[in-house]
Amino acid sequence: MINKKKLISILMVLVMVLSCISCGKVKEELGDEHYPDVDFDQEPITITYLTIGDKPGNGMTEKVVARINELLLKKVNAKLDIYYIGWDDYLNHYNKVLEGNDTELDLIATGTDWLDAWPNVFNGNFLPMSPEMLKTYCPRTYKNVTEEQWEKCSLNGSIYFIPENEYSQWTNHGFIYRSDIAAEAGLDEIHSWADLEQYVNYVLENRPDLITWDSDGSSTVVTLGYLMSMSKYVPIYEISTYGIWGADAENLDKIYSPYYVGDDLLEFARLMKRWNEQGVWKADPLAAEGGYKAFYEGSAALEQHHTQNFYTDIKPTMEHRQTGTDVHFFWFGEDCGNLLRTSFLHGAMAVSSRSKNPEKALMVYDILRNDEECYRLLRYGFEGTQYVINSDGLMEKPSGYNSDRDSIVTNFWWGRRDELELYDASFAWDDYKALVDGYEKVAIDYPWDGIPFAGADVQDKISAVIGVCDRYIPEISFGRYNGSPEDEIESFREALKKAGIEEVTKKLQEFLDTY
Numbered sequence: 001m002i003n004k005k006k007l008i009s010i011l012m013v014l015v016m017v018l019s020c021i022s023c024g025k026v027k028e029e030l031g032d033e034h035y036p037d038v039d040f041d042q043e044p045i046t047i048t049y050l051t052i053g054d055k056p057g058n059g060m061t062e063k064v065v066a067r068i069n070e071l072l073l074k075k076v077n078a079k080l081d082i083y084y085i086g087w088d089d090y091l092n093h094y095n096k097v098l099e100g101n102d103t104e105l106d107l108i109a110t111g112t113d114w115l116d117a118w119p120n121v122f123n124g125n126f127l128p129m130s131p132e133m134l135k136t137y138c139p140r141t142y143k144n145v146t147e148e149q150w151e152k153c154s155l156n157g158s159i160y161f162i163p164e165n166e167y168s169q170w171t172n173h174g175f176i177y178r179s180d181i182a183a184e185a186g187l188d189e190i191h192s193w194a195d196l197e198q199y200v201n202y203v204l205e206n207r208p209d210l211i212t213w214d215s216d217g218s219s220t221v222v223t224l225g226y227l228m229s230m231s232k233y234v235p236i237y238e239i240s241t242y243g244i245w246g247a248d249a250e251n252l253d254k255i256y257s258p259y260y261v262g263d264d265l266l267e268f269a270r271l272m273k274r275w276n277e278q279g280v281w282k283a284d285p286l287a288a289e290g291g292y293k294a295f296y297e298g299s300a301a302l303e304q305h306h307t308q309n310f311y312t313d314i315k316p317t318m319e320h321r322q323t324g325t326d327v328h329f330f331w332f333g334e335d336c337g338n339l340l341r342t343s344f345l346h347g348a349m350a351v352s353s354r355s356k357n358p359e360k361a362l363m364v365y366d367i368l369r370n371d372e373e374c375y376r377l378l379r380y381g382f383e384g385t386q387y388v389i390n391s392d393g394l395m396e397k398p399s400g401y402n403s404d405r406d407s408i409v410t411n412f413w414w415g416r417r418d419e420l421e422l423y424d425a426s427f428a429w430d431d432y433k434a435l436v437d438g439y440e441k442v443a444i445d446y447p448w449d450g451i452p453f454a455g456a457d458v459q460d461k462i463s464a465v466i467g468v469c470d471r472y473i474p475e476i477s478f479g480r481y482n483g484s485p486e487d488e489i490e491s492f493r494e495a496l497k498k499a500g501i502e503e504v505t506k507k508l509q510e511f512l513d514t515y
Helices: 004-030 060-076 090-099 117-122 131-137 139-143 147-152 179-184 193-206 221-230 264-278 307-321 358-370 372-380 429-442 459-477 485-499 501-514
Strands: 045-052 078-085 107-110 173-178 211-213 233-235 246-248 251-256 300-306 327-331 348-351
Touching: 045 090, 045 358, 060 078, 060 358, 060 372, 078 090, 078 358, 090 117, 107 358, 117 348, 131 139, 131 358, 139 358, 173 179, 173 193, 173 221, 173 307, 179 193, 179 327, 193 211, 193 221, 193 264, 193 300, 221 233, 221 264, 221 459, 251 501, 264 459, 264 485, 300 307, 307 327, 307 429, 327 429, 348 358, 358 372, 459 485, 459 501, 485 501
Parallel strands: 045 078, 045 107, 211 300
Antiparallel strands: 107 348, 173 300, 173 327, 233 246, 246 251
């Protein structure tokens, strides 16, 4: 028999346990414990997230966002809306939207090396944030960014970006080639531009059934790739996609431009002039198939893109479409082991300076980045509709999946985390691992993070120099000009001088010296 006093004691404990469980349920229903002062009696606040990409039209993204919003409403009484900047002339449109007052934005996708992050700081388009603000409203993210990383996101004591510092990616460019043809050419693999030229010459002389490289002449990244292969040149991507200015990896204190000085650009021009005359690409750029079509059909011997695209798309597609070709990747800089890790500010998130609810925006971002259910919805969609997990724990497309009908576009490239990523079974992981094992032996961190070169007051002259590059680099990259390479490079450099490249180099040097 239990005495009365002991029974009362047991009942009191049970009441306390049930009370705790009940409080837990109420707390779960009313909000997320990570964030303070969420008022569920107010009307929900919509947070608009700007990303780069073409707006989808199949209705599936809206369904995924609707489910995310059910979760956000319960957690912080907020909803998400996505604003898209289409890929066509994206940077110009991006900056116009950020400068204008027509669009209400809260979270803004950005990047220092391709999305004018620092110029938009100087133009007042991003909200200056304090550590205390981020600790309070974006706590889970804040603790996973180091103090040194926060410093590189800061200017004059304020933080302007939230970095994508927990995600591994390689965006270094190179050529994708067929190892079956390389073997025919007497090459085990391609590890240098000399090897590449041997491969190209073999195709030209022995494989008339193939176009060597089905390029439409629009990409100029090969120029910078060659320059980074012939020396330890480290470009400042923030200033221009051409990488006009930079420094040597062994002397990062000295700014120069290999487009303006040195012999490497001339050697590249000679090579491209020769390739053009030999017919490495079609004489009429408009005749190129584009989109890897000729490569996938087995009628081209080379393609050009970056590591990420190689192992996620090109390699898997070729294994399916051209079995036995066994494509490999020759990366720019391999000649001399010159390789930069992708900046952790390649993808970053900012809060609009015009946001009416910056604290709520930070809460929403923190949830999207750290809550596993929200993260997977935003990145991959619905399990069973957009993806399934196979017996090996890898992600696959469901049976009957149709991209046009079922795909989603959220392009959340501004807060990805390795810990929450799903690994796609279709990707060429063995090739990726082999590349990264080699990369890690030579790669250095991108050295210009946290140095806002946009603060050097020479933007007009920089624009003028870029204009000259827009005129000359495409024709140099594909040898499409009259006259000799020597005359072309001389003319190019005279135009650069007139545009003010020497003054810009001097100003950038002064800025670096005093920063």
